[in-house]
Amino acid sequence: MAEQNILKSPIEYMKGVGPFRADILKKELGIHTFEDFLMHFPFRYVDKTQFHRIADIDEETENIQLKGVLRRLETTGEGRKKRLVARLRDPSGAIDLVWFKGIRFIEKQLQIGSEYVVYGKPNFFKSYISIPHPEIEIVSAENTQEAAFLEPVYRSTEKMKAKHLDAKGIRKIQKLLLSRIKPTDIKENLPEYIRTKLKLPNRYEALRQIHFPSNQKTLRLASNRLKFEELFFLQLKLLQTRGVRKETFKGYHFRRIGDAFNGFYKKLPFELTNAQKRVIKEIRQDVRTNRHMNRLLQGDVGSGKTICALMTMLMAIDNGFQACLMAPTEILAKQHFNNVTKDLEGLDIKVEFLSGSVKGKKKRGKILAELASGETKILIGTHALIEDPIIFKNLGLAIIDEQHRFGVAQRAKLWKKSSPYPPHILVMTATPIPRTLAMTAYGDLDVSVIDEMPPGRKPVKTMHKTDAHRLRVFGFMREQIKKGHQVYIVYPLIEESETLDLNNLMEGYESISREFPIPEYQISIVHGRMKPKDKEFEMQRFAKHETHIMVATTVIEVGVNVPNATLMIIENTERFGLAQLHQLRGRVGRGGGEAFCILMSSFKLSTESRHRIKTMCDTNDGFKIAEEDMKLRGPGNIAGTQQSGLLHFKLADLLKDHKILKVAREIAHRIVEDDLKLERSEHLPIKEYLLSRKDGYKGWSRIS
Numbered sequence: 174m175a176e177q178n179i180l181k182s183p184i185e186y187m188k189g190v191g192p193f194r195a196d197i198l199k200k201e202l203g204i205h206t207f208e209d210f211l212m213h214f215p216f217r218y219v220d221k222t223q224f225h226r227i228a229d230i231d232e233e234t235e236n237i238q239l240k241g242v243l244r245r246l247e248t249t250g251e252g253r254k255k256r257l258v259a260r261l262r263d264p265s266g267a268i269d270l271v272w273f274k275g276i277r278f279i280e281k282q283l284q285i286g287s288e289y290v291v292y293g294k295p296n297f298f299k300s301y302i303s304i305p306h307p308e309i310e311i312v313s314a315e316n317t318q319e320a321a322f323l324e325p326v327y328r329s330t331e332k333m334k335a336k337h338l339d340a341k342g343i344r345k346i347q348k349l350l351l352s353r354i355k356p357t358d359i360k361e362n363l364p365e366y367i368r369t370k371l372k373l374p375n376r377y378e379a380l381r382q383i384h385f386p387s388n389q390k391t392l393r394l395a396s397n398r399l400k401f402e403e404l405f406f407l408q409l410k411l412l413q414t415r416g417v418r419k420e421t422f423k424g425y426h427f428r429r430i431g432d433a434f435n436g437f438y439k440k441l442p443f444e445l446t447n448a449q450k451r452v453i454k455e456i457r458q459d460v461r462t463n464r465h466m467n468r469l470l471q472g473d474v475g476s477g478k479t480i481c482a483l484m485t486m487l488m489a490i491d492n493g494f495q496a497c498l499m500a501p502t503e504i505l506a507k508q509h510f511n512n513v514t515k516d517l518e519g520l521d522i523k524v525e526f527l528s529g530s531v532k533g534k535k536k537r538g539k540i541l542a543e544l545a546s547g548e549t550k551i552l553i554g555t556h557a558l559i560e561d562p563i564i565f566k567n568l569g570l571a572i573i574d575e576q577h578r579f580g581v582a583q584r585a586k587l588w589k590k591s592s593p594y595p596p597h598i599l600v601m602t603a604t605p606i607p608r609t610l611a612m613t614a615y616g617d618l619d620v621s622v623i624d625e626m627p628p629g630r631k632p633v634k635t636m637h638k639t640d641a642h643r644l645r646v647f648g649f650m651r652e653q654i655k656k657g658h659q660v661y662i663v664y665p666l667i668e669e670s671e672t673l674d675l676n677n678l679m680e681g682y683e684s685i686s687r688e689f690p691i692p693e694y695q696i697s698i699v700h701g702r703m704k705p706k707d708k709e710f711e712m713q714r715f716a717k718h719e720t721h722i723m724v725a726t727t728v729i730e731v732g733v734n735v736p737n738a739t740l741m742i743i744e745n746t747e748r749f750g751l752a753q754l755h756q757l758r759g760r761v762g763r764g765g766g767e768a769f770c771i772l773m774s775s776f777k778l779s780t781e782s783r784h785r786i787k788t789m790c791d792t793n794d795g796f797k798i799a800e801e802d803m804k805l806r807g808p809g810n811i812a813g814t815q816q817s818g819l820l821h822f823k824l825a826d827l828l829k830d831h832k833i834l835k836v837a838r839e840i841a842h843r844i845v846e847d848d849l850k851l852e853r854s855e856h857l858p859i860k861e862y863l864l865s866r867k868d869g870y871k872g873w874s875r876i877s
């Protein structure tokens with residue numbers, strides 16, 4: 174029998190671990206094997222390669238190592254304010270070391286007049302510099318020798334620390350583990366030609382160096398190699414999935430461009446933007462071949478996605494197929510229906526609307542019959558369109574507006590609506606995500622982007638105001654209403670404190686009602702506690718201009734299009750995320766005229782809130798806002814990506830490592846193009862690695 178690879182050994186067999194600690198490692202960090210343990214990388218390193226001069230410490234100084242003589246030792250303060258202060262002096266100057274806890278114990282260890290090695294992070298308070306809770310050791314041959322190194326620090330949890338699995342404990346075990354691993358135990362997973370091209374160290378070397386680096390340079394190389402590996406295999410897997418899907422799934426062939434498309438195009442009252450033309454070309458490329466289209470269309474609100482979708486539907490119709498368009502809410506669906514009907518006037522294409530609200534057996538029966546016979550060419554409705562009783566004659570294309578609420582199960586149903594092939598799918602979203610993120614989160618989809626607004630569109634003028642300006646804000650509202658426009662006032666809704674939010678909203682409503690009394694002013698109110706029917710009714714009232722002001726929680730986020738609304742006031746702005754603010758703001762400025770957004774907040778703001786508000790005031794570009802959002806909150810929290818689970822990297826950081834990501838993506842792309850199934854001998858290491866990790870790559874193609 175072949176020797177079992179040491180890396181596969183259960184972690185309890187590791188010296189210094191045992192069954193009890195193994196249990197903790199499993200529960201706390203999901204570490205089951207030697208290999209898992211080896212893959213638990215340090216999150217930082219303590220630079221023990223040099224001693225810092227005390228005089229050189231400034232506000233930029235991170236963790237440092239000092240060497241000096243203890244000159245003074247005293248406790249000050251009483252009770253909880255009690256602290257131990259030690260003065261450390263080196264030839265260049267002196268600094269205070271401070272302890273707030275464990276004072277008695279530490280005091281006993283320290284000796285005035287002795288020389289120590291100290292490690293810690295300086296703290297600045299006004300002009301006073303100190304090092305709180307440093308690591309401190311008496312000078313010895315060991316800690317001052319030229320055996321200088323970068324000491325790894327590992328993530329640990331309270332439960333682990335209680336069992337000596339703190340950074341130090343883990344370090345000890347890692348060291349032992351690495352001493353037992355032979356180069357042949359670590360299989361190289363990157364082809365030689367990639368390693369040579371990118372000058373990457375081999376995998377064994379990289380793993381050794383990531384734990385116990387010889388110096389900064391070897392650490393950087395190791396880290397780059399392992400980051401590349403992470404990003405490369407993810408990209409490869411995503412692109413491969415996409416490639417296989419493209420090869421396996423055939424789609425309907427929309428061979429020709431005919432009367433429907435051309436008739437519409439000729440009548441179009443405006444020129445398409447270049448971005449729209451590009452997107453239509455991309456879609457055309459998909460559907461003119463025998464492949465199945467699965468495409469995401471991203472673009473800000475108002476960038477003209479719907480026209481692109483409509484023209485795609487016309488391609489389907491020109492080739493004898495039906496198309497459907499689904500929206501997440503009834504009201505949005507209805508709006509799409511009205512727009513499409515208007516856009517297609519005089520073209521003799523039957524468009525039908527269907528949703529839960531279409532009542533009456535006879536009426537529904539007729540709609541279903543005309544759908545089944547193929548007389549209806551375009552069906553527009555809510556996501557309920559994919560439910561069972563609805564049968565198409567030949568559905569060739571499905572457009573999904575706002576994909577976030579469209580799950581995998583729904584997709585499966587949609588696929589069943591058509592045979593022999595599934596309908597082509599185009600998903601539209603107005604939530605832009607940064608490109609680097611799109612590569613990863615949507616890596617197995619094709620993505621089209623509209624990054625250009627139709628000409629003449631004015632950005633929504635955005636201002637930040639606090640309560641002190643409230644009267645002027647009311648004045649501005651009056652002005653807008655006098656001009657015949659309408660106003661949104663939006664309150665945050667956070668689920669944990671629904672009651673509080675509702676109170677907040679109601680108070681706001683009352684104060685607005687006092688300020689804008691009936692009968693001169695009519696006010697709508699919409700919130701999440703209302704019945705859908707009542708919500709709908711109020712929204713319609715506002716849409717029909719029967720009311721002037723709409724007081725609402727964020728339910729309007731993907732709501733109605735009311736071109737006459739020119740002003741949006743957002744209350745408690747600090748409680749909204751950037752993406753959401755951007756979405757909300759997109760509700761105004763749809764009429765072509767000037768539009769405004771006022772962000773209300775308290776006077777005191779956190780740095781982050783201030784940054785968010787400034788970003789909103791500075792730009793209307795959804796992609797820029799998404800980038801900022803990603804910087805503020807980290808890639809894992811961006812809308813639409815949470816569920817993907819693709820963004821949890823050990824080392825790579827999509828923000829900082831976008832260059833590595835780009836290279837990884839390019840190389841993965843080339844491999845998939847040339848050798849989709851990884852049959853070439855030079856790609857054997859990749860293939861074997863993917864096979865060995867099969868379980869780790871489950872559930873990877875979930876979006877849309």
Ligand code: ADP
Nearest residue numbers: 443444445446473474475476477478479480627
């Ligand atoms: P989205 O779906 O991306 O929010 P829409 O497709 O609804 O945007 O377009 C918003 C408005 O802009 C619509 O009234 C549409 O007719 C108009 N529009 C779309 N494309 C153009 C264009 N190229 N030039 C001028 N107006 C356009």
Ligand code: MG
Nearest residue numbers: 474475478479
């Ligand atoms: Mg739209």
